[in-house]
Amino acid sequence: MSEAKKVLIVDDSVVMRSMIRDILSKNGFDVIGQAKNGAEAFELYTRLHPDLVTMDVIMPGETGIDVVKRIMTVDPNAKVLMVSGLNQKNLVMQAMENGAREFVVKPFEHKDLVEAASKACA
Amino acid sequence: MDKSQYMDAFIEEARDNLQTVNTTLLQLEEQGYSADAMKEAYRIVHTIKGTAAVMGIEPISELSHVMEDLFDVLKGRAQAPTKEQMALLFAGLDTVERILDELGASGSTTISSKEIKEKIKAMLEEAKTDRVSADRSPRAVAEARFAISGDQRNQLLDAIKEGKRLVKLTACYSLDCKLKEGRAFQLVRNLSKMGVVISSLPAINEVKDEDGEISILLATQQDDEDLLHVAKNVTSIAEARIGEYDLPVEKGAEERKAPGTEAKGEPHGAATSIRVKAKLLDQLLDLVGEIMINNIRINQIASNLKNRELKQTLQSNARLMTDLQDIVLQTRMVPVDFIFKRFPRMVRDMAVESGKNIDFVMRGNDIEIDRSLLEEIGDALVHLLRNGVDHGLESKEQRAAAGKSPTGSLLLSAFQEQGNVVITVEDDGRGIDPAKVARKAVEKGIITQEEADRMDDRAKVNLVFLPGFSTAEKVTDISGRGVGMDVVKTKIQGLGGFVKIDTVAGKGTKFTLKLPPSMSIIRAMLIEVNREKYAIPLENVRETVRVDMTKVHELASKGMFRLRDEVLPVLNVHSEFGGLAAEQGEDVPAIIVEKNDNRACLLVSRLIGQQEIVVKNVGKDLRSTGYFSGATILGDGKVAMILDVGAFV
Numbered sequence: 001m002s003e004a005k006k007v008l009i010v011d012d013s014v015v016m017r018s019m020i021r022d023i024l025s026k027n028g029f030d031v032i033g034q035a036k037n038g039a040e041a042f043e044l045y046t047r048l049h050p051d052l053v054t055m056d057v058i059m060p061g062e063t064g065i066d067v068v069k070r071i072m073t074v075d076p077n078a079k080v081l082m083v084s085g086l087n088q089k090n091l092v093m094q095a096m097e098n099g100a101r102e103f104v105v106k107p108f109e110h111k112d113l114v115e116a117a118s119k120a121c122a
Numbered sequence: 123m124d125k126s127q128y129m130d131a132f133i134e135e136a137r138d139n140l141q142t143v144n145t146t147l148l149q150l151e152e153q154g155y156s157a158d159a160m161k162e163a164y165r166i167v168h169t170i171k172g173t174a175a176v177m178g179i180e181p182i183s184e185l186s187h188v189m190e191d192l193f194d195v196l197k198g199r200a201q202a203p204t205k206e207q208m209a210l211l212f213a214g215l216d217t218v219e220r221i222l223d224e225l226g227a228s229g230s231t232t233i234s235s236k237e238i239k240e241k242i243k244a245m246l247e248e249a250k251t252d253r254v255s256a257d258r259s260p261r262a263v264a265e266a267r268f269a270i271s272g273d274q275r276n277q278l279l280d281a282i283k284e285g286k287r288l289v290k291l292t293a294c295y296s297l298d299c300k301l302k303e304g305r306a307f308q309l310v311r312n313l314s315k316m317g318v319v320i321s322s323l324p325a326i327n328e329v330k331d332e333d334g335e336i337s338i339l340l341a342t343q344q345d346d347e348d349l350l351h352v353a354k355n356v357t358s359i360a361e362a363r364i365g366e367y368d369l370p371v372e373k374g375a376e377e378r379k380a381p382g383t384e385a386k387g388e389p390h391g392a393a394t395s396i397r398v399k400a401k402l403l404d405q406l407l408d409l410v411g412e413i414m415i416n417n418i419r420i421n422q423i424a425s426n427l428k429n430r431e432l433k434q435t436l437q438s439n440a441r442l443m444t445d446l447q448d449i450v451l452q453t454r455m456v457p458v459d460f461i462f463k464r465f466p467r468m469v470r471d472m473a474v475e476s477g478k479n480i481d482f483v484m485r486g487n488d489i490e491i492d493r494s495l496l497e498e499i500g501d502a503l504v505h506l507l508r509n510g511v512d513h514g515l516e517s518k519e520q521r522a523a524a525g526k527s528p529t530g531s532l533l534l535s536a537f538q539e540q541g542n543v544v545i546t547v548e549d550d551g552r553g554i555d556p557a558k559v560a561r562k563a564v565e566k567g568i569i570t571q572e573e574a575d576r577m578d579d580r581a582k583v584n585l586v587f588l589p590g591f592s593t594a595e596k597v598t599d600i601s602g603r604g605v606g607m608d609v610v611k612t613k614i615q616g617l618g619g620f621v622k623i624d625t626v627a628g629k630g631t632k633f634t635l636k637l638p639p640s641m642s643i644i645r646a647m648l649i650e651v652n653r654e655k656y657a658i659p660l661e662n663v664r665e666t667v668r669v670d671m672t673k674v675h676e677l678a679s680k681g682m683f684r685l686r687d688e689v690l691p692v693l694n695v696h697s698e699f700g701g702l703a704a705e706q707g708e709d710v711p712a713i714i715v716e717k718n719d720n721r722a723c724l725l726v727s728r729l730i731g732q733q734e735i736v737v738k739n740v741g742k743d744l745r746s747t748g749y750f751s752g753a754t755i756l757g758d759g760k761v762a763m764i765l766d767v768g769a770f771v
Binding site: 084089092093096097102103104105115116119122 | 300301303304307308311355357
């Protein structure tokens with residue numbers, strides 16, 4: 001495998017952030033930043049230029065979709081993995097239409113997340 | 123991920139699906155081509171293939187793949203399978219069933235489907251030879267059903283002008299795929315990099331989570347392999363295949379349905395039924411049984427305490443328990459159709475094999491019966507049907523000679539009678555000849571000539587239930603398989619039912635199986651013998667009496683007792699079970715038991731009373747003594763054996 005992909009995790013839940021961080025770190029990804037809302041996410045993205053962003057859909061303030069749109073304006077090749085609940089179909093579809101590459105539905109198994117992350121980076 | 127957790131569900135679903143294909147094929151065979159039937163067969167075989175592929179069961183996925191292709195070609199051509207194709211398709215389904223059986227038993231399979239797969243493949247190639255002309259038929263076009271607007275049509279024509287070819291790519295979602303619309307979106311997006319996506323079926327915004335697959339119409343210059351690679355690389359796409367697609371004719375007069383008006387699956391609504399693991403239902407029943415046993419114990423304790431409030435609460439509890447028990451028993455009821463539905467195919471095969479014309483009719487498929495009972499009687503019914511085809515019904519020539527219609531009739535019916543489920547298997551064949559049966563039994567050394575001479579016709583006919591008996595002039599493939607008639611009888615009796623034969627020479631034979639509605643909780647009479655408690659199913663108890671031993675007469679070394687105008691054999695359960703002294707005196711408690719119209723008087727030490735008992739199975743060793751059909755746990759926690767009255771009458 002080439003150099004570890006750098007990941008930015010965006011989620012308002014600390015539990016989710018830790019979980020995603022643990023799973024991805026154990027599977028060859030390099031978690032370089034974590035954001036708990038859209039503003040932080042955009043700021044970290046422009047500063048760190050990660051290879052992959054895992055993006056929660058619903059967050060206080062800006063939604064994940066808003067953040068995807070903003071990131072896409074500065075980097076049309078950004079690779080975003082949406083982390084969604086089962087009942088957030090419309091939001092996921094919106095995110096995908098706005099450039100998100102992949103999505104994974106909670107609850108997910110470790111391998112589902114790793115697979116989705118790898119595919120989003122490919 | 124560990125797939126074994128899906129295995130049971132997979133096997134169950136695949137079996138259901140197989141059954142439907144079988145039924146559909148039979149329908150096609152009988153009634154000829156029908157677009158709906160072909161579509162149904164195609165769709166289901168496709169589903170079997172998809173799930174088998176996801177489960178990694180290649181012998182099934184590969185076999186069903188070629189079967190699906192064959193259906194596809196025939197469907198496109200609006201043809202029902204030919205006789206040869208039908209035979210191969212049936213053989214294919216049988217192979218899948220065998221693999222499922224093995225998977226169910228051992229969790230893995232060693233059966234190869236290669237041979238039958240190759241045969242079907244060869245047949246497929248043959249069928250494909252004139253495909254070009256066939257596929258262009260207006261019907262084939264109408265089948266494809268992609269909704270294509272005017273714009274899309276132009277787009278499509280442009281693509282063809284540019285030298286692209288039209289491809290229909292169908293992708294199956296994996297079993298655990300969530301939010302399928304999103305996956306469909308990704309699929310279309312990724313395929314768009316490989317060519318022009320013209321349309322999809324269903325449209326992306328109509329993808330539902332119940333869908334099993336999506337087809338995409340693509341104009342492309344890429345190789346099939348590359349396209350499949352792209353499709354399979356989408357998360358949660360388990361499998362993909364490519365089919366050809368022909369340009370639809372201009373707004374065709376031949377088009378049977380406007381695109382988009384096809385039913386798109388079941389309407390959404392709250393589920394009115396759910397699937398529950400059978401094992402859970404068994405456990406639930408067991409638990410209800412245990413609670414009932416505990417309740418009996420609590421009642422005993424309460425009666426000593428003489429506490430009124432406690433007693434009232436327990437009474438209300440008892441009512442609730444009865445309701446609970448009823449409901450639990452209801453959840454276990456399934457229509458007999460559950461096993462009946464496989465019989466038309468089986469009888470058809472047997473008819474073909476034996477060269478007989480058979481009109482097979484089933485009635486009462488919706489009669490409900492306890493699931494565990496149903497599973498137990500499957501083999502017995504198979505045997506009786508085989509028996510009917512093999513021995514009961516005559517050949518066409520014999521029937522013609524006897525002035526009967528060349529087509530024999532075989533009737534399987536289920537109905538309810540006084541709380542019991544009765545199943546009959548009836549043929550209009552030659553009937554059972556008592557003299558012939560008796561002669562065979564003597565020849566085989568099962569009975570002596572003297573015994574035979576003393577028997578009436580009915581007793582002679584019943585000899586067919588003895589182990590080692592067969593009236594078959596030669597053992598055919600049909601009757602050579604499966605269980606014997608003696609096993610049928612033992613099985614049904616073991617379930618607390620009985621088997622009866624009615625036969626008229628030259629007119630036909632009817633086997634009647636009478637089964638209890640549920641084998642799990644029954645009312646029983648508790649008795650005591652040699653200080654041990656036993657239970658006798660209440661349906662076998664006619665009455666309880668007091669016997670004056672001085673009036674019991676010895677007759678042919680058996681005690682006989684006169685009850686009103688009937689003389690009954692008196693059996694001493696003490697001595698049967700190796701007890702010492704027989705009961706003596708003028709007032710010995712006894713039970714008149716009956717089974718299959720036979721009665722006997724059983725002497726016991728004490729009659730305890732009636733109660734509901736939960737039947738537990740006993741091991742082979744105890745069952746083979748012939749005395750016991752099961753066991754139960756009593757209020758005091760002790761085990762009581764359930765007497766099989768058949769052993770005494």
